[in-house]
Amino acid sequence: MPELPEVEVIARGLAASLTGRRIQRVHALWPTSIKGTASFFASVLEGATVTGVRRRAKLLLLELDTARTLAVHLKMTGRMVLREPGAAREKHDRVRFDLEDGGQLVFSDMRRFGYLAAFLADDLANWDFYKNLGPEPLEMSAGEFVDRLHERGARIKSLLLDQRVIAGIGNIYADESLFRAGIHPRTPANTVSKQALKGLFRHLGAVLRKAIQENGSSIRDYRDAGGNAGAFQNAFQVYGKSGKPCVKCGQTLEKTLVSGRTSTYCPGCQK
DNA sequence: AAAGTAGCCTGGAAGC
DNA sequence: TGCTTCCAGGCTACTT
Numbered sequence: 001m002p003e004l005p006e007v008e009v010i011a012r013g014l015a016a017s018l019t020g021r022r023i024q025r026v027h028a029l030w031p032t033s034i035k036g037t038a039s040f041f042a043s044v045l046e047g048a049t050v051t052g053v054r055r056r057a058k059l060l061l062l063e064l065d066t067a068r069t070l071a072v073h074l075k076m077t078g079r080m081v082l083r084e085p086g087a088a089r090e091k092h093d094r095v096r097f098d099l100e101d102g103g104q105l106v107f108s109d110m111r112r113f114g115y116l117a118a119f120l121a122d123d124l125a126n127w128d129f130y131k132n133l134g135p136e137p138l139e140m141s142a143g144e145f146v147d148r149l150h151e152r153g154a155r156i157k158s159l160l161l162d163q164r165v166i167a168g169i170g171n172i173y174a175d176e177s178l179f180r181a182g183i184h185p186r187t188p189a190n191t192v193s194k195q196a197l198k199g200l201f202r203h204l205g206a207v208l209r210k211a212i213q214e215n216g217s218s219i220r221d222y223r224d225a226g227g228n229a230g231a232f233q234n235a236f237q238v239y240g241k242s243g244k245p246c247v248k249c250g251q252t253l254e255k256t257l258v259s260g261r262t263s264t265y266c267p268g269c270q271k
Numbered sequence: 272a273a274a275g276t277a278g279c280c281t282g283g284a285a286g287c
Numbered sequence: 288t289g290c291t292t293c294c295a296g297g298c299t300a301c302t303t
Binding site: 076 | 294295296297298
């Protein structure tokens, strides 16, 4: 379940290993993993050279020469992996890129929630999903964060998960930052003091930065571009720990549903 | 404006 | 053992 830190780690890895390499041929092994037609996709990408790789929200963006972009959403189980020349096709491979130097870049996705989309020139900026993304939590100010939340009547966790409000946060980092800030996930945002919102912003940034430093979190499927697991899952304080004692007060952690997502929290520390 | 739900998917775990 | 059910969860679409 790659969220901001995991996608960031993957982007950095791919930037190092893929920049300067040229895509020779595209194989749409599972065409529905591609947005739009497979022929358009191939026509945009074949012959393109990777000039850089970056992240926006949970999107992986491979920047190509002559203003082309490959956007990848990994969703739950997607991976972008580099393989040696001649490597055999694996069960969940969905799209394969044969590189001019013989290597392979493969999009693998067991559950097929993820997708790839190719864009020409300004089309990326005009894509509704992209256009509507909120600011990056690691690039915005505390004041901006407070402004975007403090008048909203929705539950604080729903807003953290809403990519139009803030980009890149998923269930793990929402729960972990709310716990660290001592805020119950169901709290309406407009009932949280500005001071407490600032605290949440600080904890959110700290958790995200730490997770990037630890190579992300590996629950089930996440692997970085080199196939390595992350380590931040060892630092979880609430995510997946319902029934266990709170690290701060010892009370038993509970779970509840907030906007359809399982949310783990401490009834003692998060009022 | 906010919340609820179904749908998209597979496989591992838990329950019977 | 073998079956069924549940759960994970980002995002869209639709209804209340």
